[in-house]
Amino acid sequence: MEGLKGSSPRLMIVSDLDNTMVDHHDPENISLLRFDALWEADYRHDSLLVFSTGRSPTLYKELRKEKPLLTPDITIMSVGTEITYGDALSPDKGWEEVLNQGWDRGTVVEEASRFPQLRFQVETEQRPHKVSFYIEKTKSSEVINALSKRLEECQLNAKIIYSGGIDLDILPQGAGKGQALAYLLKKFNSEGKSPQNTLVCGDSGNDAELFSVADVYGVMVSNAQEELLQWYEENAKGNPKVILAHERCAAGIIQAMQHFNLDPNVSPRDIVGLSQTGPKYFSLGHEIVEFHLLCERWRRAEVEDSNEIFQRFKSAIDPNCSLLHPWGVEDNLFTGIDVLRQCYGDQKGKQFRIWIDKIRPLKISSDIWLVRFDKWELIEQERRCCCTTALLKVKPDAPNSLSWIHIHETWLDGCGNRTNLCCSI
Structure with missing residues (x-):
């Protein structure tokens, strides 16, 4: 937000x-x-x-x-x-106050326990304003009707929600x-x-x-x-x-x-070509997503191994762009990107994906963006994330009219290592 x-x-x-x-x-x-x-x-x-x-x-x-x-x-x-x-999953205290009104969790548990057809879900699913059970689908209608009547007779501010053919939750009426x-x-x-x-x-x-x-x-x-x-x-x-x-x-x-x-x-x-352009698109978001998506497709051999495709990488990088890797080594990305050329298809047929999360842009001058985002990689069963800070500069002849001028990556919660990183961006 x-x-x-x-x-x-x-x-x-x-x-x-x-x-x-x-x-x-x-x-x-x-x-x-x-x-x-x-x-x-x-x-x-x-x-x-x-x-x-x-x-x-x-x-x-x-x-x-x-x-x-x-x-x-x-x-x-x-x-x-x-x-x-x-x-941080910071709670909305105002919503908690709304739900507290007329809610008696102890009595709800007591009344529901009278029905042997209901089986309590695990402790983690029992919450301050939610009492959760499992019930067989064939028995659900009869129990829901009887339990609803009982809760009403006790004048409890509660309602029943049934879903998935098995889950029965009792909540405050206003929840x-x-x-x-x-x-x-x-x-x-x-x-x-x-x-x-x-x-x-x-x-x-x-x-x-x-x-x-x-x-x-x-x-x-x-x-x-x-x-x-x-x-x-x-x-x-x-x-x-x-x-x-x-x-x-x-x-x-x-x-x-x-x-x-x-x-x-x-x-x-869903785009076969290299980029989506036009006034309705957010060029900064597209550059970040498309650049890393092309890296994924290159290593999975889902695009052609051609000079034209690889030039998409080079044309988006300033010749003086520096990349500070999460393990502390600094490289020139413009020349270092050539290593990626050698990695074409090294993840073909494997479970290899790259996705971007939490793009947070800030325009710090008329032609320069400071942007933070999380870059996730999945290689087979291993997941890792780099918290990335980057500077991009307006460049009309570059893809999405933007050029990368600096990238700084750090591991999220120490989740990374140096394995398989020779071709990472």
Whole structure:
């Protein structure tokens, strides 16, 4: 959110994680990486990314270690009962106060424990404003009806959300993914920072409330579960602002951006040529994403081994550009990039990916940008990240009209080593 500088976000995407942003049936994470490249190239600098997940903070952090997820500006966790900000997951105390009103967690646990069909989920999923169980699908309807009646008789400020054909959560009446989003939108509006457009994305029953929030676009991905499709038939069919995608997960989110004309909406990973140019594109974001994407494709032999392709690297680098590697050695990048030529295809057929996260630009003069970003690499099962600071200068005849003049890389949390780094940028 630091890059917005008090302005209204151009776009806010609010997405569930499991089976929406993240496709657990896509071992290469192709659709997620496509979304990552699009967001960092065109939206990170003036928009908001919000993850809204049923996961607790513990399970959310585990997923981030497993998948190439971007860092969101806001994270809504535990089925809308926790709102946090930034890397530090700083809690929204105002939301906690809202949920405390009339909530009696102890009595909720006591009443739910009367139903032997309910099995408590693991301790990490039991949160201050969420009590979570597993229940067999065949028994869910009967138990939900009886438990709802019992909670009402006890005058408890609570509601039940069933999703995924197995998960049953009991929350404060005012909680949930939809209510958390409505709270954020009201907060932004009071600050004069309402998003120009909001797109919500989901696949299961606990996402249904997102699509009921006023004045938002919505997409249910093609792999949406039965309970959400039933909700759509009963509540949203015919609503032009809500679509059923024919693409799975993150690919369905990109499809929705195209359907609703939320532009740009083509990922750099979907471009066969070397770059996307034009006034609608953020040239700085594109240069950072495209430069590293070309490095990945070069090493995977997904582009032609030609002077023309390799010249794309050279033409974007100032002859005096210095690169300070994370292990402390400084090189001239313009001459050092020639080492990459020898690495053509060295990762062909292997699980090798590069993705960029948290692009944070600052224009420090009329023609120079200072930009910080995290560069992630995956080589087979090893992940590593460099925190990168770079200077780029306006150069009209360079790709994206920008030239790299200095790069300084440091390891994130000491996660790197010197293995396989001879060809890294």
